[in-house]
Amino acid sequence: MKQHIENLVQQAIKQLQAMGELSEIPAYVQVEAAKDKQHGDFASNIALILAKSAQKKPREVAERILQVLPASPKLQKVEIAGPGFINFFLVPNAMSDVVNQILSQKEQFGRCKIGREKRVLVEFLSSNPTGPLHVGHGRHAAYGTVVCNLLDEVGFKTFREYYVNDAGRQMDILAASVWLRYLALCGENIEFPANAYRGEYVIDIAKTIHDLHQDHFRVSAKQVFADLPPDEPQGGDKEIYIDAVIERARKLLGDKYQIIFDLSLENIMVDIRNDMKEFGVHYDNWFSERQLVATDVVDRMLLKLKESGHVYERDGALWFSSTSFGDVKDRVLVRANGIRTYFTNDISYHLDKFERGNDLAITIMGSDHHGYTARIKAAIEALGINPERLLHMLVQFVTLYRGGVQAQMSTRGGNFVTLRELRNEVGNDVARYFYVMRKSEQHMDFDLDLAKAQSNENPVYYIQYAYARICSVFKQLAERQLQFDEANGLKHLDLLTEPQERELLNTLSRYPEMIINAALHYEPHQLTHYLRDLAADFHAYYNSHQFIVEDVGLRDARMALVMAVRQVLLNGFNLLGISAPESM
RNA sequence: GCGCCCGUAGCUCAGUUGGAUAGAGUGUUGGUUUCCGAAACCAAAGGCCAGAGGUUCGAAUCCUCUCGGGCGCGCCA
Known part of the structure; x- marks a missing residue:
């Protein structure tokens, strides 16, 4: 109906243009549903917009438009109001045809083809697999899924992907944490590092491993802690300390270290996959960073980047001059110690996304990472890919409220930590709905009492x-x-x-x-x-x-x-x- | 210090390239059922759109500044 009226107006102004009364006409005519019933069913501000270029008063322009407006059986009357708005009043049941459409199109009603089957890869959630998903992740999952559903509905072809960051230092910290908990279960006297993962789930994983392998990975506590630098409580640096613990674990366990690492990762991923499945969030692919690194794509990417002339060496490290593309500073690709950064892998991942034939890549990420978007877009551009094909959607934090006060969200606090707990308490439907009912970049207050109310409030x-x-x-x-x-x-x-x-x-x-x-x-x-x-x-x-x-x-x-x-x-x-x- | 996001009713939030008297929910107050489900409906009250300038026929929306809140600014991921 809106379309219909827009067409009528379009015809009218084209005719006026042909008659030489209008010099330029806008690309499209704005007709919107009237907010106030007194203004009819639809209204257009077209006369106000044209007034300036036509050098006439808005109401005069509106008069002229009305005089040449094609007749329509759907219109009861059209009138000029206020400063020059044109108000359209429909005949009483002009809209009733929509019932016909809905009942014949059924689940197809609302679908269209404006996406022209463009392929869109949507990456969302992509949390480090170092623990169960918490309530903040739930918003990413819900938002990502619904955005994909909407895009599919209007004719895009989405591909939903979870990037598993299973290659970084965080994973080593997890493996070390699990191992230490495991050693405690074996009966060793373990002082748990300040910077290790302290959640209950770490102990659960350790138990699983102990049940499976008994004391196979046991090493005496004395050997583990011999000659390590001091931890934070002892006046040391917790980062240096945890790295030393990881190094020690690698040395003492040898090949067995990778088994602990893999079992830890696997346990977390199984949990995340189940969580998503229960929440009704489907992924087409779980993309592993480790597997990415195992291919040649990183090497190829670095070569391409070097060929682009935006790579240089300094202080023993390899840098990408992202400032040439508007970033605030240049970024390291390969550290002085020879290890590639997360950024390097991520550029490669993005290159891979486009090499797979996607027209568009959307990354949904936490707004605390907004500083990251400039450099990754810079890299994409340097690789010769139009950076407009890469889109970042930012999702703000979620704060839980219970009884009007902010619920504790720390890992230690007993209240809600995980998405699963939230789902169990309020149900999937409510969680889903609440997560997407606010604009994503808007900080969200999740009111648990409201969510749980089985009543009019909900x-x-x-x-x-x-x-x-x-x-x-x-x-x-x-x-x-x-x-x-x-x-x-x-x-x-x-x-x-x-x-x-x-x-x-x-x-x-x-x-x-x-x-x-x-x-x-x-x-x-x-x-x-x-x-x-x-x-x-x-x-x-x-x-x-x-x-x-x-x-x-x-x-x-x-x-x-x-x-x-x-x-x-x-x-x-x-x-x-x-x-x-x-x-x- | 620099950059990004945000500030709308008591509370939680909409407001689609600038449009008519700024809208919902919730909360408050009052009303509605011999009638298909009252988890509903109807009505009232509630606002200097953080503040100050500017752009124009017209600003919550665009520009500048100030105040207030969140988040970034690693050879971490």
């Missing part, structure tokens, strides 16, 4: 209740031995003239454009807001009119409308990944 139940209510109406119809005749309903859509029905038709017809907007801006919250609106329109309708009435034509028409509402709710739920309960 926005998830509000929209699910609308769905269940509609299902209930159809059950009621059957109980009264009545049939719903869809064809008959569609034939009588012109009977839907109540204000609540108009409102509902209006909201339903907004759905496709809302999906496009949400997808193209990577904003799932637009969908949650829309569903809230739709549910509210339905509840208002429900409370003011009976659907199951004597008049068969009216009854079928109303049932058709309500069925269309149910379909759109379902489509939205599917995109969000929440359930559609037929009763609650």
Whole structure:
């Protein structure tokens, strides 16, 4: 409908241009749903925009547009208001056709092809596999999934990937932590390093290993700690100390070190995969940094970068002059000790993404890493790839609130730490919905009391209740031995003239454009807001009119409308990944 | 110190390339059920869009500055 009116206006101004009354016309005509019912159903500010170049008063321009505006059976009246807005009033059931569309297109309603099957690799979450996922990660998982769903819905081909950072120092710290816990289980007297991973899960992994291999990896505590530098509590440096512990573990364990390392990694990854599976988050690929490093892609990348002329040596290290591409300082690729940085591997990973034939690569990451985007884009550009093909979406932190006060989030504190605990407490649907109902770059307060409220306060139940209510109406119809005749309903859509029905038709017809907007801006919250609106329109309708009435034509028409509402709710739920309960 | 993000109702937040009287939820107050599910609906109250300048027909939105909050600025990942 919006499109229809835009076309009419477009035709009108083209004609005026042909008549020499307008010099330049804008690339597109802006028509939007009027906020105030007194302003009709749609409004356009086109006359205000054209006024300057036409050197006329806005209202005069509007007059001229109206005079040449093509007639349409959908329009009841068109008028000029305020400083020069053109308000369009539709005939009472101009929108009713949308019911027809929804009921015939079903789950296809809202899909389109503007993505033109472009391939988009979306990397999200990608946390270090050094522990279970916590509540902050949940937001990444939910946001990433829904963004992908939206992109697929408008015709892109997404590929969902988790980059497993299994190659860095953090992993060695984990392996060492597990080993020390394991030694304690063997009966050794272990002083746990200040900088080691202290979570319960480390002990669990150690137990698993001990159950499996008994004392196979046992070394006396005396050997482990002999001649190590002092740890932080003893006045030393915890970083230096933990590195020394790792070195010692490698030396004492030899080949067995890798077994501990792999078992630790495997345990964490199994946990993360299960967590994601339970949360309904699907990945097409789990991309291992270690496997990446094992290929020649890093070497090839470095060669290409050198050929680009933006690489130099200084202080024994190899540098990339990212400042040539707008970064604030140059970055090290290969350290003086010969070891490549995380950055180097990551550039290679990104090169690989594009070599795999993706048109676009989206990285969803924590906003605390925003300083990282400039250098990686710089590297991509240096490699001859258009940096606009790489997009970074930032996700802000999550703060939990319980009883109005901030819940403890530290690893030590007993309250929520993990995503799994949150899901168990509030349920997957609520967690999913809450995570995406705020703009991603907005810092989020997660109110646990609200999330757990099985009542009117909870926005998830509000929209699910609308769905269940509609299902209930159809059950009621059957109980009264009545049939719903869809064809008959569609034939009588012109009977839907109540204000609540108009409102509902209006909201339903907004759905496709809302999906496009949400997808193209990577904003799932637009969908949650829309569903809230739709549910509210339905509840208002429900409370003011009976659907199951004597008049068969009216009854079928109303049932058709309500069925269309149910379909759109379902489509939205599917995109969000929440359930559609037929009763609650 | 430099850079990025943010500041909208008591609270949590929308506000789509600048548009008409800035909107929801929640909370507060009052009302609605012989009727398909009251997890609902209706109504009232609640605002100097952090502050000050500027751009123009028109600013929550764009520019500059100030204040206040978050996050970055490793040969870590």
